Amino acid sequence: MSGILPYQTYKGVKKGMMQKKGWWILVIVSVGVMIPFMIPYLTLNPANSRVDITSTTQYSILVTHIGCALIALITGFLQFMDRIRLKNPKVHRYVGRIYVVSVFISGILALAVVFYIENFTKATAFLTLAILWLFTCWKGYRTAVKGHFNAHRIWMMRSFGITLVAVSARVLVPVLLITYYTFNGFMLPEGRDKMIEEVLNVNIWAGLVLNFVIVEWIIINKKNRVGKSAN
Numbered sequence: 001m002s003g004i005l006p007y008q009t010y011k012g013v014k015k016g017m018m019q020k021k022g023w024w025i026l027v028i029v030s031v032g033v034m035i036p037f038m039i040p041y042l043t044l045n046p047a048n049s050r051v052d053i054t055s056t057t058q059y060s061i062l063v064t065h066i067g068c069a070l071i072a073l074i075t076g077f078l079q080f081m082d083r084i085r086l087k088n089p090k091v092h093r094y095v096g097r098i099y100v101v102s103v104f105i106s107g108i109l110a111l112a113v114v115f116y117i118e119n120f121t122k123a124t125a126f127l128t129l130a131i132l133w134l135f136t137c138w139k140g141y142r143t144a145v146k147g148h149f150n151a152h153r154i155w156m157m158r159s160f161g162i163t164l165v166a167v168s169a170r171v172l173v174p175v176l177l178i179t180y181y182t183f184n185g186f187m188l189p190e191g192r193d194k195m196i197e198e199v200l201n202v203n204i205w206a207g208l209v210l211n212f213v214i215v216e217w218i219i220i221n222k223k224n225r226v227g228k229s230a231n
């Protein structure tokens with residue numbers, strides 16, 4: 001029998017490998033999508049901004065938001081890596097603090113950036129996102145401080161799910177463009193620019209709903225698995 005894995009163990013190992021592969025694809029897609037979006041802001045030249053800039057204050061707030069959001073994205077990924085979390089709890093706690101501080105700074109600045117957005121649908125999407133980002137991260141932090149590690153894991157999954165809306169909202173743009181085109185009977189009655197404008201006004205809402213469903217689905221699935229193995 002030695003050398004032959006029982007079927008359930010084999011299935012478990014295979015699932016674990018698939019999950020790891022999926023995780024790395026998510027890391028690569030997220031970094032690959034976000035870096036090109038950030039490069040214009042790393043030049044610190046307002047002329048390179050895609051967002052309309054009306055004052056130095058607005059530009060400083062936007063650039064600081066983006067810088068801290070990038071730190072939150074990178075540290076967030078590190079926090080979910082088993083190698084760090086399980087084998088180096090000290091590093092996990094240290095990087096966790098960096099994640100929380102960067103989310104708070106970036107999230108509070110995002111609340112300010114929202115006031116510069118003219119479109120109501122887009123502004124409310126970013127406002128909701130910022131509030132949920134701050135709230136879930138705060139809950140994740142507080143539960144860790146209190147030693148409620150199960151709740152901490154769940155709230156941090158929610159928090160990072162919100163962080164990743166920055167990615168999914170951008171990945172969803174082509175899907176939304178096709179949806180718009182289809183809804184308009186495969187025509188562009190108000191032109192190409194109007195289509196892009198409409199899509200960029202709703203993509204944050206779409207990313208928020210998508211990530212919310214995925215994260216809650218993962219949380220429920222995990223709970224069910226733990227429940228089953230306890231029975």
Ligand code: HEM
Nearest residue numbers: 037050051069070073110113114126129130133162163166
């Ligand atoms: C999750 C909570 C977040 C909120 C509430 C938020 C909010 C905002 C807002 C309000 C803007 C201005 C948009 C406009 O005026 O059109 C913006 C722009 C931007 N944010 Fe965030 N953001 C979040 C997360 C992130 C993350 C995690 C990243 C990157 C890792 C990021 C990177 C950027 C970039 C690159 C821009 C400039 C967009 C462009 O050039 O089109 N944000 N954000």
